[in-house]
Amino acid sequence: MTRYIVKRAGYMIATLWVIITLTFVLMHALPGDPFLNPKKVPEPIRQNMLAKYGLDKPLYQQYFIYLENLSRGELGYSLRYTQRTVNDMIRDGFPYSADLGVRALIFAITTGLTLGIIAALNHNRGWDYTAMLVAVFGVSVPNFVVGTLLQYLISVKLRLLPVTGWEGFKYTLLPSFALGLWTVALMARMMRTTMLEVLNQDYIKTAKAKGLSSREIVWRHAIRNAILPVVTILGPLVVNIITGTLVIETIFAIPGLGRYYVQSINNLDYPLIMGTTIFYAALLILAIFLVDIAYSFIDPRIRLVGGKE
Amino acid sequence: MELTRELFAPQSAAEGQAEAIHRPSLTYWQDAWRRLKKNKMAMAGLVVLTIMSLMAIIGPHMTPYSYSDQDLQSTVQPPSAKHWLGTDDLGRDQFTRIWMGARVSLFIGLMAALLDLIIGATYGGISGYLGGRVDDIMMRIVEVLYAIPFMILVILLMVIIGGGLFSIILAMSITGWVGMARLVRGQMLQLKEQEFVLAAKTLGADPGRIILRHLIPNTMGPILVSMTMTIPAAIFTEAFLSFIGLGVRMPLASWGTLANDGYNLMRLAPWMLLYPALAIGITMLAFNMFGDGLRDALDPRLRK
Amino acid sequence: MEKLLEVKNLEVSFFTYGGEVHAVRGVSFDLNRGESVAIVGESGCGKSVTAQAIMRLIPSPPGVIKSGSIVFDGREITALTDRQMEKIRGAEMGMIFQDPMTSLNPTMTVERQISEGLIKHQGLSAREARSRALEMLSLAGIPRPEERMSQFPHQFSGGMRQRVMIAIALACSPKLLIADEPTTALDVTIQAQIIDLMKDLQSKLNTSIILITHDLGVVAGLANRVVVMYAGQVVESGSAERLFANPQHPYTWGLLRAVPRMDRDIREELHNIPGTPPDLFAPPPGCPFAPRCGYAMKICHRERPEVTSLGDGHQVSCWLQHPLAPATLSPVNGGAINGGK
Numbered sequence: 022m023t024r025y026i027v028k029r030a031g032y033m034i035a036t037l038w039v040i041i042t043l044t045f046v047l048m049h050a051l052p053g054d055p056f057l058n059p060k061k062v063p064e065p066i067r068q069n070m071l072a073k074y075g076l077d078k079p080l081y082q083q084y085f086i087y088l089e090n091l092s093r094g095e096l097g098y099s100l101r102y103t104q105r106t107v108n109d110m111i112r113d114g115f116p117y118s119a120d121l122g123v124r125a126l127i128f129a130i131t132t133g134l135t136l137g138i139i140a141a142l143n144h145n146r147g148w149d150y151t152a153m154l155v156a157v158f159g160v161s162v163p164n165f166v167v168g169t170l171l172q173y174l175i176s177v178k179l180r181l182l183p184v185t186g187w188e189g190f191k192y193t194l195l196p197s198f199a200l201g202l203w204t205v206a207l208m209a210r211m212m213r214t215t216m217l218e219v220l221n222q223d224y225i226k227t228a229k230a231k232g233l234s235s236r237e238i239v240w241r242h243a244i245r246n247a248i249l250p251v252v253t254i255l256g257p258l259v260v261n262i263i264t265g266t267l268v269i270e271t272i273f274a275i276p277g278l279g280r281y282y283v284q285s286i287n288n289l290d291y292p293l294i295m296g297t298t299i300f301y302a303a304l305l306i307l308a309i310f311l312v313d314i315a316y317s318f319i320d321p322r323i324r325l326v327g328g329k330e
Numbered sequence: 331m332e333l334t335r336e337l338f339a340p341q342s343a344a345e346g347q348a349e350a351i352h353r354p355s356l357t358y359w360q361d362a363w364r365r366l367k368k369n370k371m372a373m374a375g376l377v378v379l380t381i382m383s384l385m386a387i388i389g390p391h392m393t394p395y396s397y398s399d400q401d402l403q404s405t406v407q408p409p410s411a412k413h414w415l416g417t418d419d420l421g422r423d424q425f426t427r428i429w430m431g432a433r434v435s436l437f438i439g440l441m442a443a444l445l446d447l448i449i450g451a452t453y454g455g456i457s458g459y460l461g462g463r464v465d466d467i468m469m470r471i472v473e474v475l476y477a478i479p480f481m482i483l484v485i486l487l488m489v490i491i492g493g494g495l496f497s498i499i500l501a502m503s504i505t506g507w508v509g510m511a512r513l514v515r516g517q518m519l520q521l522k523e524q525e526f527v528l529a530a531k532t533l534g535a536d537p538g539r540i541i542l543r544h545l546i547p548n549t550m551g552p553i554l555v556s557m558t559m560t561i562p563a564a565i566f567t568e569a570f571l572s573f574i575g576l577g578v579r580m581p582l583a584s585w586g587t588l589a590n591d592g593y594n595l596m597r598l599a600p601w602m603l604l605y606p607a608l609a610i611g612i613t614m615l616a617f618n619m620f621g622d623g624l625r626d627a628l629d630p631r632l633r634k
Numbered sequence: 635m636e637k638l639l640e641v642k643n644l645e646v647s648f649f650t651y652g653g654e655v656h657a658v659r660g661v662s663f664d665l666n667r668g669e670s671v672a673i674v675g676e677s678g679c680g681k682s683v684t685a686q687a688i689m690r691l692i693p694s695p696p697g698v699i700k701s702g703s704i705v706f707d708g709r710e711i712t713a714l715t716d717r718q719m720e721k722i723r724g725a726e727m728g729m730i731f732q733d734p735m736t737s738l739n740p741t742m743t744v745e746r747q748i749s750e751g752l753i754k755h756q757g758l759s760a761r762e763a764r765s766r767a768l769e770m771l772s773l774a775g776i777p778r779p780e781e782r783m784s785q786f787p788h789q790f791s792g793g794m795r796q797r798v799m800i801a802i803a804l805a806c807s808p809k810l811l812i813a814d815e816p817t818t819a820l821d822v823t824i825q826a827q828i829i830d831l832m833k834d835l836q837s838k839l840n841t842s843i844i845l846i847t848h849d850l851g852v853v854a855g856l857a858n859r860v861v862v863m864y865a866g867q868v869v870e871s872g873s874a875e876r877l878f879a880n881p882q883h884p885y886t887w888g889l890l891r892a893v894p895r896m897d898r899d900i901r902e903e904l905h906n907i908p909g910t911p912p913d914l915f916a917p918p919p920g921c922p923f924a925p926r927c928g929y930a931m932k933i934c935h936r937e938r939p940e941v942t943s944l945g946d947g948h949q950v951s952c953w954l955q956h957p958l959a960p961a962t963l964s965p966v967n968g969g970a971i972n973g974g975k
Contacts, residue, residue: 036477043483047490161614163566165573166607169593173600223736229691231751231802232724234717241750245741264481268573272593286489287575298486305479321741321786337933338958 026314033310040302044295045087049080066098096296101288107296114278117187118266121275124197125262129204134251136205137212138244144217152209159206164265168199168272185274192273200269204258211254216247252316256309263305362551365627372623378616382609386436389429397422397430398581406599415605418591427583428605434584435565435610438498442564443557445503450510451553457511458518459541469515472508480505484567488576495578498571502564513556517549551628558621562614569610585610637705638809638842639665639688644702646683646692655914657683659866660702665859667809670836670843672857672874674850674889678911680866681846685812688844689729690719707809725755728803732815734795738787744771745783748802755806770801773838775831793824800831807839814846829855850893854878859947862886865911865922872948880969882950885923887966921953929954929962 078086090097096107140152172195176184183192219225220243228242266279274280278297285293366372390397393414401421409416415424457468487501521527527544535543565585571577572586573593580587585606592603646658658680665671673681686692687699690711704711707726714722731737739747748770749763758766764783771779774797787795796816803811813832817825833856836843845857853860854874861871862885870883881887888907909926912918918925924934933953942955954962954971962971 032473032477035474039474040478040483044486047486050490157615157618158611160618162607162611163569163573163589165570165593166589166603166610169596169603170607173596177597223731223733224739226691226731227729227737227747227799227802228739228750230689230723230727230729232720232722232755233750234720237754242739242742246739249741260479260481264479264570268570271574283574286485289489291489294486294489298482301482302479305482306477309477321788333933333956333958335958337936338931338953338956338960340960341930341932341935 033306036306048295097292099290099293101290107293110281111300114281117275117277118279121196122262122266124193125200128197129201133205133208134212136209140213141216156206156209159202164199164203165268167202168269171195171199187275196269196273200265211251215250219243219247249320256312259308260305362627366623369623371619375616375620382613385429386432390426393423393426395423395426397426431583431585431588438568439561439564441499442502443560446506446510446560450507451514454511454514458515472511476508493576493579498568521545521548555625558617558624562617636667637664638667640705642703645700646687647698647700648696650696653915656917657866661868663861665842668840670857671859672845672853673861675863679863681863682814685814685846724751725806726808727810728808729812730799730803730816733819734792734799737799738795740787743784744798748805751805770805774801792820796828810842812844870950876948881966883952884927884929890966
């Protein structure tokens with residue numbers, strides 16, 4: 022088990038290092054120095070940056086200075102919002118993004134699993150088709166389309182919910198729904214498949230032969246075994262939710278990190294793009310790592326393999 | 331029936347029973363195609379995809395306008411006899427632009443999937459076929475790359491190399507091949523150990539022949555299924571990138587940029603978002619239905 | 635002796651895309667308390683379906699018990715509600731399956747899998763169930779049961795898992811144990827141990843056993859009576875002694891000659907039965923074995939043979955028993971068959 026975690030942590034660090042190096046190289050591949058292009062940077066900031074990153078020094082030295090800054094958690098200055106560091110912006114914006122992301126994830130997991138289980142238990146009957154219809158539509162429509170249409174219909178036309186902002190529970194409903202829908206669909210599909218597979222397993226027959234009722238079989242034997250493989254795709258799903266916040270925050274004008282990120286892309290605010298990219302990358306890699314570790318705790322079979330290794 | 335001594339005369343099996351009817355033997359692909367044809371959802375998906383592709387070819391020529399013709403006298407028109415799907419804020423014909431967008435979006439999807447396939451299958455094939463140390467090192471690299479958040483990297487690359495059709499395809503294939511490599515390697519490892527490959531080896535077939543005749547045909551199924559998922563994913567990614575401002579360059583249109591334009595004009599002209607959104611949705615739906623059907627059809631375990 | 639189970643004219647069909655599969659076509663047999671019966675036949679002959687029908691475990695859809703009756707301990711099983719059936723399963727009938735590797739829930743400890751039924755059927759507290767589970771595991775011959783019971787199935791070998799399955803099936807001391815090919819997936823050496831365990835527990839707990847198998851070697855060790863099935867029908871049945879000593883049906887001969895024996899000349903060829911069982915979508919009108927039978931007559935292809943009783947519970951369905959049939963000698967023991975008189 023410890024060995025497994027250490028091994029995975031090793032990969033995590035290697036991946037992060039690749040991303041940081043890639044970011045560094047790409048940043049320096051830009052014509053001129055990153056603080057000249059394409060917008061005029063106020064001279065004091067430029068001086069500040071040049072000194073900080075030692076841009077007059079040879080490239081390899083710059084690389085180590087960059088790593089050193091990173092290791093202290095310093096991600097640089099924004100070009101657009103002068104006087105603010107990327108760290109400030111992450112500190113301000115990320116709580117909103119995290120709030121939105123967690124809401125969407127909770128909505129997606131509960132709804133997705135429920136839909137999948139209902140579909141599997143009513144295999145080839147009305148509920149199954151309904152759930153799968155929802156699932157197929159969910160993966161077929163981009164989340165920005167869902168967000169925009171919902172905003173237009175429910176908030177602008179029907180005036181049922183606030184159009185934009187993030188000031189209370191009512192404000193969270195549409196963004197969380199739009200952000201989570203794709204994940205709901207994916208979860209439901211996967212849960213249905215694994216649930217159907219599990220229901221055909223011999224140990225379900227054993228449970229039946231013990232005289233358990235269908236409800237006991239489903240709750241005690243089927244769901245737990247069916248959820249296990251679904252947990253493995255949770256990592257990529259979290260990634261999807263996090264990248265989805267970029268779009269959803271923009272549509273609903275939520276002052277989160279995703280919105281800053283999209284703005285920084287449109288403003289070609291390179292240091293902000295780089296800093297945020299590294300932050301997102303670290304976050305995503307950590308999320309996948311945590312999901313994998315959690316999985317090894319849930320599945321008793323993996324625990325043994327890890328222990329023997 | 332009255333029992334007579336005559337009835338108790340010996341009669342062997344062959345005389346008594348008509349010869350059993352044998353099912354005509356089908357090759358793997360014939361059998362898969364037969365089952366795919368039976369799957370109504372998959373066939374509906376295939377028909378929709380065919381129509382979409384045809385319209386991508388002829389659609390832009392069905393109107394007198396070019397996708398970039400501006401008519402500042404009639405901007406943001408609702409659908410009419412003159413402009414079937416209306417016009418955008420620069421007075422460009424939406425019908426023409428939607429099908430032009432179809433060309434671009436489908437092209438991006440197809441190219442991304444194809445590049446994934448070429449790079450991924452080569453890498454995975456070599457790794458899986460050679461095995462041992464080489465495989466070990468190649469897979470360590472893949473594992474590190476696999477954990478890189480794909481979308482973040484694409485965004486980063488797009489920011490650096492700039493928007494545009496080819497940067498999108500490039501950025502997506504630089505990051506996308508890793509999944510394919512893992513898939514092909516897994517298949518290779520599995521197949522390599524199977525009896526028919528061992529048999530071919532024992533019979534003295536050379537490695538090139540083994541790869542060509544035995545390994546590739548047997549990995550084609552999962553690869554094809556994976557491609558029916560890669561293409562829509564690429565179209566989706568393109569739409570996402572366009573939405574955050576990293577799409578193809580004006581005046582070229584893709585479904586993603588059209589949807590983005592529609593989003594900006596949402597309150598003024600809701601239909602501007604509706605049509606590209608429908609185009610994306612229907613295509614995704616068709617790919618999903620077709621892909622699911624194909625997976626079922628190619629799964630040897632489901633052969634009846 | 636008192637009858638525990640009586641199956642009469644049982645018919646089970648599966649409705650699939652290709653049409654109706656007549657899996658069981660008029661099977662009758664019965665079982666006394668404390669007795670063991672073996673149902674023998676090739677795969678696909680309907681023996682497992684018969685067993686599942688008794689437990690009412692036939693997957694439905696597509697499976698349906700079309701007609702016939704199953705009387706278990708005075709109750710008509712086919713007429714019970716699902717709720718009533720749940721009370722019988724596990725409590726009065728237990729079942730073990732062919733593949734111990736897949737029959738146990740991989741994410742539940744062995745203890746919970748055993749005690750589950752006890753808590754449900756006998757209303758035991760968790761503590762009582764635990765001590766009973768411990769008792770069952772040691773009865774099933776699992777060493778260090780205290781330690782083993784908190785483990786998961788993947789920590790057990792195949793033979794040990796089958797012992798766990800037996801412990802689960804017998805936890806509530808059921809009157810009937812159905813063992814569906816319990817040794818097929820196991821090593822030969824382990825097979826004998828499992829059969830011995832079942833025999834041992836049968837005498838300790840006074841359980842009746844239905845043993846489903848294609849292996850006559852397994853039958854000889856355990857069963858008092860044998861039912862030979864072919865293509866969904868019973869072709870011959872009787873006490874194990876009589877059936878082995880004086881088999882009457884050509885299919886039984888084929889089965890017996892397919893078993894390797896130590897007391898035979900090794901140069902003698904081991905027999906196989908040519909051909910495959912008939913298509914159960916459209917079963918032949920006559921004797922289902924006729925197309926593969928070396929003794930087939932015209933009548934065999936046209937009419938289903940009647941059941942002939944040979945006394946002492948020995949029954950056979952074969953036209954060779956008819957007075958008009960030519961005299962035939964059994965290839966197994968050289969004895970004359972009733973026909974031709």
